[in-house]
Amino acid sequence: MSKKMSLKPFICITIGVGMLLLPVLGTAGEGRAKMSLYGGKSGEVDFNHHLHQAVVEDCSVCHKDFPQEKGALEATKKIGQLKKKQVMNDTCLKCHRAKKKAGEKTGPVSCKQCHKK
Numbered sequence: 001m002s003k004k005m006s007l008k009p010f011i012c013i014t015i016g017v018g019m020l021l022l023p024v025l026g027t028a029g030e031g032r033a034k035m036s037l038y039g040g041k042s043g044e045v046d047f048n049h050h051l052h053q054a055v056v057e058d059c060s061v062c063h064k065d066f067p068q069e070k071g072a073l074e075a076t077k078k079i080g081q082l083k084k085k086q087v088m089n090d091t092c093l094k095c096h097r098a099k100k101k102a103g104e105k106t107g108p109v110s111c112k113q114c115h116k117k
């Protein structure tokens with residue numbers, strides 16, 4: 001048996017394990033895990049993107065208003081498709097408040113818990 005042939009089972013196992021891991025890695029999240037969002041005079045907002053991908057599941061809950069691109073939020077505001085604070089009020093706070101009301105695990109609802117200033 002040649003050396004090349006003896007690698008075959010190893011390659012098969014590698015591909016097999018890789019395929020088994022694919023769905024696991026696929027749910028690990030897309031885009032940056034964590035980011036800092038522009039918050040005007042109130043200061044930056046630390047945002048855990050991958051945590052939200054896990055708790056919200058449907059990407060379009062947020063991305064219906066801005067594309068899945070870095071800088072999209074500010075770019076969409078700039079061309080007037082989004083108003084200032086629109087995502088904050090209609091997406092972030094709307095969900096956090098509804099979950100709070102329902103007694104479920106939720107995120108911050110007051111300015112300073114999100115903004116740094």
Ligand code: HEC
Nearest residue numbers: 030031032052053056058059062068069070071072073074
């Ligand atoms: C709770 C809101 C929210 C949810 C849910 C969400 N995203 Fe995002 N996503 C954002 C924000 C905010 C940005 C940053 C946009 C910017 O930089 O202006 C972003 C940016 C991105 C980017 C651009 C790259 C980057 O890291 O900035 C990608 C790709 C992306 N999201 C993919 C997804 C996918 C895929 C899902 C669903 C599995 C998802 N997002 C769910 C809020 C969300």
Ligand code: HEC
Nearest residue numbers: 039040041042045084085086087088092108109110111114
């Ligand atoms: C759940 C987190 C969260 C809370 C709570 C929150 N904000 Fe924000 N805020 C954001 C995010 C995200 C943005 C950027 C997206 C947008 O403008 O909609 C933002 C944007 C802003 C901006 C900048 C808008 C611009 O484009 O110039 C200001 C100013 C602001 N928030 C003030 C406040 C004040 C004041 C409060 C309390 C009454 C508050 N925020 C509560 C997340 C939050």
Ligand code: HEC
Nearest residue numbers: 045046047048051055056061091092095096105106107108
């Ligand atoms: C559809 C519901 C939903 C939307 C939309 C949403 N959140 Fe949240 N958020 C949650 C839930 C649920 C938690 C608590 C998750 C946990 O701790 O397990 C949370 C937690 C947080 C936290 C505290 C945990 C941490 O990351 O340190 C912050 C900050 C936060 N959200 C910011 C935001 C911002 C900013 C937006 C808008 C860009 C947003 N959220 C949009 C549901 C939502």
